[in-house]
Every structure is written in C-alpha cells, then in structure tokens.
Amino acid sequence: MTILLAGSVILPIFFGAPWHPLRPSTLRRILEFAEIQPGETIVDLGSGDGRVLIAAAKDFGARGEGVEIDPIKVWFSRWLAKRAGVQDRVHIVRGNLFDFDFSQADVLFLYLTHQALDRLTKDRVDRLKPSARIVSFRFCLRGLQPDKIDPKKTLFLYRMNRGRNFDGLA
Numbered sequence: 146m147t148i149l150l151a152g153s154v155i156l157p158i159f160f161g162a163p164w165h166p167l168r169p170s171t172l173r174r175i176l177e178f179a180e181i182q183p184g185e186t187i188v189d190l191g192s193g194d195g196r197v198l199i200a201a202a203k204d205f206g207a208r209g210e211g212v213e214i215d216p217i218k219v220w221f222s223r224w225l226a227k228r229a230g231v232q233d234r235v236h237i238v239r240g241n242l243f244d245f246d247f248s249q250a251d252v253l254f255l256y257l258t259h260q261a262l263d264r265l266t267k268d269r270v271d272r273l274k275p276s277a278r279i280v281s282f283r284f285c286l287r288g289l290q291p292d293k294i295d296p297k298k299t300l301f302l303y304r305m306n307r308g309r310n311f312d313g314l315a
C-alpha cells in the first residue's frame with residue numbers, strides 16, 4: 146500500500162508534474178476565473194483526482210475531459226465523478242498528457258510545471274480552436290502575454306482568438 150501511494154505521488158514528477166490537491170476555495174476561484182459556460186468542454190491535462198472537472202460539471206454545467214498518467218487517480222476520479230452524479234459528463238482516461246488530443250477544448254486547464262508547459266506550448270497548444278482559452282494555475286506560459294491575471298497572480302488566462310503565434314517559444 147505504501148509503495149502504491151508513494152508511486153502515485155512521486156512517479157508523476159518525472160512525467161510532467163507532481164500531484165498537489167487544490168483547496169475547495171482555490172477550485173472555485175479557478176472555475177470562476179476561467180469563465181466556464183454551461184455546455185463548454187474543459188480539458189484538464191494531468192487531471193489528478195478529477196476535482197476540477199467534477200466541479201466544472203456539477204457547479205457550472207460543463208463537460209469534462211481528463212487525462213491522467215496514474216491509474217490509481219484515474220480509478221479514484223471516475224469513482225468520485227460517479228459519486229457526484231456527473232459520470233455522464235466527465236470522462237477521464239489513463240494516458241500521457243503529451244499524447245492527448247485536446248483540440249476540442251473550449252477551456253484547457255493546466256496545473257503543471259514550467260518544463261511540462263514549455264513542451265506543451267511548443268509542440269501542441271496552437272492546435273486549439275480559435276475560440277478556446279487556456280487557464281494555467283501557478284505557472285504562466287513562458288514567452289506569452291496573458292490576457293488576464295488574477296489579483297493573487299496565480300492564475301493566467303490566454304485567449305486563442307488573438308492570432309497567437311507559438312513558433313519559436315521556449
């Protein structure tokens with residue numbers, strides 16, 4: 146059991162980011178900051194225990210798509226989604242976030258390290274649809290000017306409709 150739990154917390158550090166659960170007040174702040182609208186699809190890359198997606202579905206009427214590398218968190222998040230009654234609107238798969246197709250996202254939520262964000266920005270993020278927005282918690286996307294920053298300077302919102310050019314970043 147100890148080995149399983151240690152693996153669940155420590156191993157993801159080497160893949161993209163360690164797990165750090167969000168407090169309920171922070172979760173609420175993130176979803177309000179992201180301007181989530183009913184029916185929108187929010188994608189969480191490295192979805193942890195699914196709390197962002199579950200709250201977005203339950204409290205904001207959104208659809209949630211998540212990818213998580215740790216099978217224990219995937220199992221647990223699906224169980225939590227079912228318990229919250231949103232299993233029909235929250236879909237979480239086990240996999241590597243760098244291989245996940247998030248092109249249908251209205252909101253791409255990221256709580257990852259700078260290293261993971263750099264790789265993602267350079268390789269993939271410009272495939273988002275023009276109406277999409279990216280919300281990054283704690284870490285900004287290096288080299289890009291955010292459209293909105295929260296007063297605590299822990300949330301960064303980027304709108305794709307500005308004709309952003311990601312070439313040559315990081």
Ligand SMILES: C[S@@+](CC[C@H](N)C(=O)[O-])C[C@H]1O[C@@H](n2cnc3c(N)ncnc32)[C@H](O)[C@@H]1O
Pocket residue numbers: 157158160161162163164165166167189190191192193194195196197212213214215218240241242243256257
């Ligand atoms: C800081 S936590 C954020 C969890 C969740 N997004 C939240 O805000 O509650 C980062 C998560 O990314 C997962 N992760 C790390 N590298 C990953 C990878 N390459 N592919 C998928 N998930 C990954 C970790 O297991 C961890 O659950």
